[in-house]
Amino acid sequence: MYSEKVMDHFSNPRNVGEIDDANGVGQVGNAKCGDIMKMYLKIEDNIVVDAKFKTFGCGAAVATSSMATELVKGKTVEEAMKITNKAVAEALDGLPPAKMHCSNLAEEAIAAALEDYRRRNGLASDESVDCTGCCNSCGHSHGREEDFEDED
Amino acid sequence: MGNRIIYLDHAATTYVKPEVFEAMKPYFTEHFGNASSIYSLGRESKKAIEEAREKVAKALKSEAREIYFTGSGSEADNWAVKGVAAANRKKGNHIITSAIEHPAIMNACKYLEGEGFEVTYLPVDSDGAVSLEDLKKAIKDTTILISIMFANNEIGTIQPIQEIGAIAREKGIIFHTDAVQAVGNVDIDVNKLNIDLLSLSGHKFYGPKGVGALYVKKGVRITSFIHGGAQERGKRASTENLPGIIGLGKAIELATENMEAYNKKLLDLREKTIEGLMAKVPYIRLNGHRSSRLPGNVNISFQYIEGESLLLMLDMLGVCGSSGSACSSGSLDPSHVLMAIGLPHEIAHGSLRLTFGDVNTQEDVDFILEEIPKIVSRLRDMSPLYEAVKNKK
Numbered sequence: 388m389y390s391e392k393v394m395d396h397f398s399n400p401r402n403v404g405e406i407d408d409a410n411g412v413g414q415v416g417n418a419k420c421g422d423i424m425k426m427y428l429k430i431e432d433n434i435v436v437d438a439k440f441k442t443f444g445c446g447a448a449v450a451t452s453s454m455a456t457e458l459v460k461g462k463t464v465e466e467a468m469k470i471t472n473k474a475v476a477e478a479l480d481g482l483p484p485a486k487m488h489c490s491n492l493a494e495e496a497i498a499a500a501l502e503d504y505r506r507r508n509g510l511a512s513d514e515s516v517d518c519t520g521c522c523n524s525c526g527h528s529h530g531r532e533e534d535f536e537d538e539d
Numbered sequence: 540m541g542n543r544i545i546y547l548d549h550a551a552t553t554y555v556k557p558e559v560f561e562a563m564k565p566y567f568t569e570h571f572g573n574a575s576s577i578y579s580l581g582r583e584s585k586k587a588i589e590e591a592r593e594k595v596a597k598a599l600k601s602e603a604r605e606i607y608f609t610g611s612g613s614e615a616d617n618w619a620v621k622g623v624a625a626a627n628r629k630k631g632n633h634i635i636t637s638a639i640e641h642p643a644i645m646n647a648c649k650y651l652e653g654e655g656f657e658v659t660y661l662p663v664d665s666d667g668a669v670s671l672e673d674l675k676k677a678i679k680d681t682t683i684l685i686s687i688m689f690a691n692n693e694i695g696t697i698q699p700i701q702e703i704g705a706i707a708r709e710k711g712i713i714f715h716t717d718a719v720q721a722v723g724n725v726d727i728d729v730n731k732l733n734i735d736l737l738s739l740s741g742h743k744f745y746g747p748k749g750v751g752a753l754y755v756k757k758g759v760r761i762t763s764f765i766h767g768g769a770q771e772r773g774k775r776a777s778t779e780n781l782p783g784i785i786g787l788g789k790a791i792e793l794a795t796e797n798m799e800a801y802n803k804k805l806l807d808l809r810e811k812t813i814e815g816l817m818a819k820v821p822y823i824r825l826n827g828h829r830s831s832r833l834p835g836n837v838n839i840s841f842q843y844i845e846g847e848s849l850l851l852m853l854d855m856l857g858v859c860g861s862s863g864s865a866c867s868s869g870s871l872d873p874s875h876v877l878m879a880i881g882l883p884h885e886i887a888h889g890s891l892r893l894t895f896g897d898v899n900t901q902e903d904v905d906f907i908l909e910e911i912p913k914i915v916s917r918l919r920d921m922s923p924l925y926e927a928v929k930n931k932k
Contacts, residue, residue, distance in 0.1 A: 418924060443921075
C-alpha cells in the first residue's frame with residue numbers, strides 16, 4: 388500500500404533526532420490520535436540550515452516527517468512557509484488516501500516550528516498555530532482529499 | 540534471513556493443511572455432483588457432506604442434525620443473532636452481548652437496534668472478561684438472546700462460557716457463542732457448556748476459507764437464513780460448497796485428534812514469548828487474561844510507539860503480526876476491544892498481536908525475542924513521547 392519512497396523514508400528516516408540549539412521548535416498532533424510530530428529547525432540569516440524530527444506514529448507519519456525535513460533544509464523562511472502537505476506527499480510518490488492526514492501533520496509541524504522561530508524573533512503574527520492535527524479534535528478538514536486523487 | 544517468513548498471525552487465518560487439501564481435491568473435479576441430484580454422482584456428494592457433518596458434530600459433542608454449514612464464521616454469527624431475534628420476537632426484543640465481540644456480532648446487533656430491538660453491551664474487566672453479576676443484572680423479562688464470544692480474537696481472553704450458559708438456561712434465554720477463535724484450540728462440549736448455538740469457521744483451524752458452521756441445539760427457534768431450496772434442512776438454501784465442507788470436516792477432525800499436543804506446543808511458545816518480552820522490554824503491558832487465554836495468543840502494548848510502525852519493521856524481517864492501532868485498522872480509533880479493557884488511546888495504538896500455530900518453532904520465538912526489543916528501542920528513539928519520559932528521569 389505504501390510507495391517504495393515511503394518505505395525508504397520509513398526504514399531509513401533522514402534527520403531523526405533533536406537540535407540542541409534549535410531556534411524554531413514545533414510539535415503537532417496528539418497521542419490520542421496516534422500521531423505526534425516534533426520538528427526542530429536551525430535558522431541562520433533567514434535560511435533553514437538544519438532540520439531534525441521526532442515522531443510517534445505510523446509508517447506514513449515517519450516517512451512524511453523525514454521528507455518534510457529534507458524539503459525544508461536550505462529554504463528561506465518564506466519559502467519554507469509555502470511547503471504544502473501536497474508537496475510532501477508528492478515528494479513521497481503519493482500516500483494511500485487513508486494516510487493523507489499524515490502529510491498534513493508534516494505541513495503543520497513545519498508551520499509550527501517556523502511560527503516559533505518568528506515569535507522568538509519578534510516577527511510572529513497574531514495567527515497562532517495551535518491546530519493539533521488530530522482529525523477528531525477539531526472541525527478542520529485535515530485530509531484535504533480534494534487535493535489528491537485516490538490511488539488504490 | 541533471506542526470504543524466511545515467520546507467520547505469527549494464525550488468529551487472522553491459517554494455511555490449509557496438505558491432508559485437508561488432498562481430501563478436498565476430488566470434490567472439485569471428479570465427485571462434483573450436486574448433492575440434491577438423484578443419480579449416484581449426486582448421492583456420493585450427499586454422503587460426503589453428511590460424513591463431514593458427523594465430524595463437526597463429533598468435535599462439538601452434538602448431534603449431526605444440529606450442525607448447519609454456512610459460507611463463513613461471519614455468516615454463522617449473523618444468522619444466529621438475526622435468526623433467533625426474528626423467531627423469538629413475540630417473546631421479547633432484548634438481546635445481551637458484550638463490548639468486545641467480533642464485528643460480525645457487533646454490527647448484526649447494531650442492525651437489530653435499528654429494527655426495534657434493544658441491545659445491552661456488557662462491559663468487560665481489565666482482563667477482558669465479562670462479569671456474571673453484570674450479566675444477571677442485565678437480564679429482563681424481554682431478554683430473548685445472550686450472545687457472548689467464547690474467546691476473543693484480539694486479546695485471547697476466554698469467557699466463563701459454562702457459567703454464562705447456566706444462567707441463560709435457568710432463565711429460559713437462548714445462549715449463542717461465537718467460537719470462531721476457540722474451535723480447534725479449546726475442547727468444546729456444547730451440552731456440558733450449556734450452549735444453544737455456536738459459530739465456527741474453517742480457516743481458523745487449517746481448513747479452507749469460505750466455509751463455516753452453526754450449531755443449533757434441537758428445539759431452538761431460529762428463522763431460515765437463505766430462502767430457497769431444501770439444503771441444510773431448508774434453513775440455509777444454496778447448492779452446498781462441497782469441497783469446502785469436506786475440507787472443514789477433515790480439518791476439524793484433525794484439530795480434535797491433535798488438540799492436546801497442539802495446545803501444549805502453542806502454550807509453550809506463548810509463555811516463552813510473554814516471559815521473554817516482559818523481561819527484555821520496559822514499559823510494556825500484556826493485554827488479555829494472564830492464564831484464561833487462547834494457547835497461541837500474545838497481545839502486548841509497547842508504550843510510546845505506534846503499532847503500524849512496529850508491524851512494518853517486523854515485516855521487513857519476514858515476521859507477520861497484527862496490531863489494534865488506528866493506523867492498521869484504517870480508522871482513526873484504535874480497536875474497540877483494547878478500548879473496552881480500559882487502555883488509554885496512546886497505549887492501545889502501540890499494541891502488537893502475535894498468534895502462534897502449527898508452523899512455529901522455538902527458533903521463531905528466539906528470533907522475535909532478539910529482534911522485537913531492537914525494533915522497539917529504535918522506534919522509541921524516534922518518539923517524542925519517549926523523549927519526554929527520558930527527560931523526566
